[in-house]
Amino acid sequence: MDNTAGKRPTVKDVARLAGVSQGTVSNALSGMRGVDPETRQRIDQAIATLGYVPNLAARRMRTGLTNTIAVMTSMPAAVSAGSSRLGFLMEIAASAAIHALDYNSALVLVPPVADPAVALRHVAMDGAIVIEPQRDDAFLSLLKHRGVPVVVIGEPPASHPSGGDLPWVDLHYTRTAELLLSHLLEQGARRIALILGTSSRASQSTTEVIYQAWMLLRGIPPCVIRVPETEGEEGAYQATRYLLTNNPDVDAIFVPVDAFATGAMRALRDEGRTVPDDVRVVTRYDGLRAREERPALTAIDLHLDQVAALATRLLMDLIAGKEIQQVTEGPLPSLVARGSSQD
Amino acid sequence: MDNTAGKRPTVKDVARLAGVSQGTVSNALSGMRGVDPETRQRIDQAIATLGYVPNLAARRMRTGLTNTIAVMTSMPAAVSAGSSRLGFLMEIAASAAIHALDYNSALVLVPPVADPAVALRHVAMDGAIVIEPQRDDAFLSLLKHRGVPVVVIGEPPASHPSGGDLPWVDLHYTRTAELLLSHLLEQGARRIALILGTSSRASQSTTEVIYQAWMLLRGIPPCVIRVPETEGEEGAYQATRYLLTNNPDVDAIFVPVDAFATGAMRALRDEGRTVPDDVRVVTRYDGLRAREERPALTAIDLHLDQVAALATRLLMDLIAGKEIQQVTEGPLPSLVARGSSQD
DNA sequence: CTGAAAGCGCTTACAG
DNA sequence: CTGAAAGCGCTTACAG
Numbered sequence: 107m108d109n110t111a112g113k114r115p116t117v118k119d120v121a122r123l124a125g126v127s128q129g130t131v132s133n134a135l136s137g138m139r140g141v142d143p144e145t146r147q148r149i150d151q152a153i154a155t156l157g158y159v160p161n162l163a164a165r166r167m168r169t170g171l172t173n174t175i176a177v178m179t180s181m182p183a184a185v186s187a188g189s190s191r192l193g194f195l196m197e198i199a200a201s202a203a204i205h206a207l208d209y210n211s212a213l214v215l216v217p218p219v220a221d222p223a224v225a226l227r228h229v230a231m232d233g234a235i236v237i238e239p240q241r242d243d244a245f246l247s248l249l250k251h252r253g254v255p256v257v258v259i260g261e262p263p264a265s266h267p268s269g270g271d272l273p274w275v276d277l278h279y280t281r282t283a284e285l286l287l288s289h290l291l292e293q294g295a296r297r298i299a300l301i302l303g304t305s306s307r308a309s310q311s312t313t314e315v316i317y318q319a320w321m322l323l324r325g326i327p328p329c330v331i332r333v334p335e336t337e338g339e340e341g342a343y344q345a346t347r348y349l350l351t352n353n354p355d356v357d358a359i360f361v362p363v364d365a366f367a368t369g370a371m372r373a374l375r376d377e378g379r380t381v382p383d384d385v386r387v388v389t390r391y392d393g394l395r396a397r398e399e400r401p402a403l404t405a406i407d408l409h410l411d412q413v414a415a416l417a418t419r420l421l422m423d424l425i426a427g428k429e430i431q432q433v434t435e436g437p438l439p440s441l442v443a444r445g446s447s448q449d
Numbered sequence: 450m451d452n453t454a455g456k457r458p459t460v461k462d463v464a465r466l467a468g469v470s471q472g473t474v475s476n477a478l479s480g481m482r483g484v485d486p487e488t489r490q491r492i493d494q495a496i497a498t499l500g501y502v503p504n505l506a507a508r509r510m511r512t513g514l515t516n517t518i519a520v521m522t523s524m525p526a527a528v529s530a531g532s533s534r535l536g537f538l539m540e541i542a543a544s545a546a547i548h549a550l551d552y553n554s555a556l557v558l559v560p561p562v563a564d565p566a567v568a569l570r571h572v573a574m575d576g577a578i579v580i581e582p583q584r585d586d587a588f589l590s591l592l593k594h595r596g597v598p599v600v601v602i603g604e605p606p607a608s609h610p611s612g613g614d615l616p617w618v619d620l621h622y623t624r625t626a627e628l629l630l631s632h633l634l635e636q637g638a639r640r641i642a643l644i645l646g647t648s649s650r651a652s653q654s655t656t657e658v659i660y661q662a663w664m665l666l667r668g669i670p671p672c673v674i675r676v677p678e679t680e681g682e683e684g685a686y687q688a689t690r691y692l693l694t695n696n697p698d699v700d701a702i703f704v705p706v707d708a709f710a711t712g713a714m715r716a717l718r719d720e721g722r723t724v725p726d727d728v729r730v731v732t733r734y735d736g737l738r739a740r741e742e743r744p745a746l747t748a749i750d751l752h753l754d755q756v757a758a759l760a761t762r763l764l765m766d767l768i769a770g771k772e773i774q775q776v777t778e779g780p781l782p783s784l785v786a787r788g789s790s791q792d
Numbered sequence: 793c794t795g796a797a798a799g800c801g802c803t804t805a806c807a808g
Numbered sequence: 809c810t811g812a813a814a815g816c817g818c819t820t821a822c823a824g
Contacts (some may be wrong), residue, residue: 174557469795
């Protein structure tokens with residue numbers, strides 16, 4: 107298969123064997139310019155004989171395109187890391203990888219790590235999908251500096267300096283909060299507490315706004331606890347114990363971050379409260395954590411595969427220079443009611 | 450930040466501003482050759498002023514390295530696809546992405562699709578991790594043709610034409626089968642059936658061999674059903690109903706493929722059998738499917754994050770031209786006993 | 793320690 | 809439809 111020199115054959119080798127010029131081989135390969143059928147056949151023959159495979163790096167350098175997109179999130183490792191905890195990011199990555207193929211592109215998975223600059227240093231990409239960025243998101247800043255086209259999943263934080271003009275796919279934060287709150291109220295909950303992260307993400311602020319409005323409307327005293335994402339499950343555990351001590355009459359806890367929900371469930375067990383009889387619990391992301399909890403957690407199906415498919419197509423259009431709208435409606439979230447909130 | 454021409458600055462621009470040659474800038478960047486501290490400072494200054502970011506495609510073309518590895522599996526989509534079904538592949542990908550960073554490399558996620566050649570066409574990589582390849586695995590053949598270094602996760606099928614000499618990380622198929630069978634026997638199961646896929650993977654053949662030996666030793670008549678992976682959950686559903694009709698005294702089913710286990714559980718429900726009282730069920734991969742089933746499925750913790758970390762390091766050593774052993778012991782699997790097999 | 797130059801393997805105007 | 813040539817932006821011998 108290999109040529110005699112022992113190194114990979116190049117267009118030059120193919121051209122020589124087929125008796126044409128390099129440019130003609132290139133044209134036959136790319137289909138950009140017409141090539142005589144008979145000539146094309148000779149070239150295909152030569153390619154097969156030599157086992158020629160194009161050097162992608164050379165092609166990329168020449169065209170400036172990498173046929174690669176990347177997906178990333180700056181969500182702190184404490185709430186997203188651990189191989190089986192990466193659900194949110196990984197669901198999106200899996201779907202994006204499949205849909206990127208339709209555009210002849212590969213997907214690079216950028217893991218959540220301490221230093222985004224390090225994570226991106228060796229990633230060449232035509233565009234990026236950024237999941238739920240926070241204010242002053244490091245990934246967003248780096249990408250802007252590099253001039254990489256970006257599509258955001260979830261509403262970007264208000265007035266992000268690195269571009270309030272970024273296109274995004276709506277994850278319906280308002281509707282998500284309403285689905286969970288109305289479910290809790292329907293189930294008879296009256297003293298609903300909210301445990302949020304401290305990061306400045308739109309998902310958090312929107313959830314709090316909706317929660318406050320709903321509580322106000324129903325005359326329920328609001329109770330919001332914020333836990334730094336970096337403290338992860340344990341931070342939520344401590345916060346929940348504190349909550350139960352100071353608000354012993356709480357009968358429901360709304361915990362959007364699933365890692366926090368795990369901590370809250372443990373705290374409830376340790377405090378001797380029964381879920382859902384004494385206290386109902388709901389979370390947002392319907393991943394491993396929600397499903398392995400006992401009772402399993404009521405959560406929201408965000409239809410992330412469809413969201414990722416949408417984001418991928420938008421990004422490809424953006425890369426291709428097409429006009430795209432700034433906000434794209436994602437699929438509507440749906441409630442997945444489970445034992446943690448209903449009898 | 451950008452230079453006046455509106456295009457990205459290059460080493461040339463940096464060199465001009467710093468008053469040195471291109472080569473010196475390159476040396477300062479790579480650290481390959483010593484550079485005078487004072488000169489280096491001028492270069493760093495110029496880089497900062499211009500906002501210079503190296504063109505990775507050019508670097509890759511020149512060095513022949515891509516700082517990228519890929520992870521892939523040829524497991525049919527019917528048993529692995531669907532965003533939340535990709536657990537096995539995604540757990541490995543998540544871990545590999547993190548560990549690849551230690552080697553300044555990015556991870557490309559190659560999704561399971563109908564045509565591996567299409568999936569790989571635009572992927573440039575220094576090496577690849579291939580998960581549980583089957584005999585005549587298309588990915589393995591393509592990679593061999595391209596001369597890409599490969600590390601396999603799980604034992605490769607016997608005498609693979611594309612290289613029985615591939616290095617691999619052991620997933621302990623024998624021990625896994627023994628853990629599950631001994632657990633079933635301990636729980637009192639005596640009529641154990643085995644439902645396998647038809648693909649030629651070592652995990653399947655090893656499991657069957659162990660199963661047959663154990664049954665023989667205990668005088669239990671073996672009962673093995675093979676279902677094509679392409680038929681997925683539904684195929685296993687049909688097979689299980691057939692099994693229960695023809696072997697009504699079955700009191701346990703060993704279903705290594707988790708998608709099949711979901712089908713088997715549904716068949717048991719439809720046949721009016723109670724799990725675990727009438728029939729005990731165990732599977733291998735401890736993912737979403739195992740945990741959301743009711744009762745939750747007894748499964749095996751394969752410690753895939755550690756397996757992936759090992760595979761990544763091995764691959765990096767292989768790429769670096771180091772000698773590596775052909776077989777690497779992965780972490781030992783451990784039983785996760787759940788309601789599907791114990792009272 | 794530094795510079796000048798070659799060349800990696802493609803694709804793309806530019807001619808014909 | 810095809811060829812000859814330039815050039816993408818790096819890194820790396822080769823001199824000094």
